[in-house]
Amino acid sequence: MTRRTAETVIFAAMAEPTFDDVQALVGAATPHFAFQIRARVRQLIDELPDGHPVRRFGEEQIDLLDRLGYSSSKAAEGERAPRSKPGWQQIPSSAPADRPLPRG
Numbered sequence: 001m002t003r004r005t006a007e008t009v010i011f012a013a014m015a016e017p018t019f020d021d022v023q024a025l026v027g028a029a030t031p032h033f034a035f036q037i038r039a040r041v042r043q044l045i046d047e048l049p050d051g052h053p054v055r056r057f058g059e060e061q062i063d064l065l066d067r068l069g070y071s072s073s074k075a076a077e078g079e080r081a082p083r084s085k086p087g088w089q090q091i092p093s094s095a096p097a098d099r100p101l102p103r104g
Helices: 019-026 031-045 053-068
Strands: 002-004 009-011
Touching: 019 031, 019 053, 031 053
Parallel strands: none
Antiparallel strands: 002 009
16 A cells, blocks of 8 residues: 655555465466466565565465466366367367476
8 A cells, every 4th residue: 555645655564475365366377377476476475584484385386377377277176188088189288287388
């Protein structure tokens, strides 16, 4: 929050980031926005000391977002559609986040 006066802008201090803050950013991530969200998570945890539990969690989520950016779905839960399913060969970009497409 900011409060503007004629000569100054005062920024309210943000509370220390929490697991919920990180999860709120990452929870609904899609491949299309993975890299933008990754940057926001990095910014959110950047001030936390090494070894801080929320920082470690954020870094794990950054790794997930990096893989997601080269994927077509998180596919974190549930069974995957078998590649033998009709039409699968017409979906060359299908790749879950734990097995993303090759880079470059």
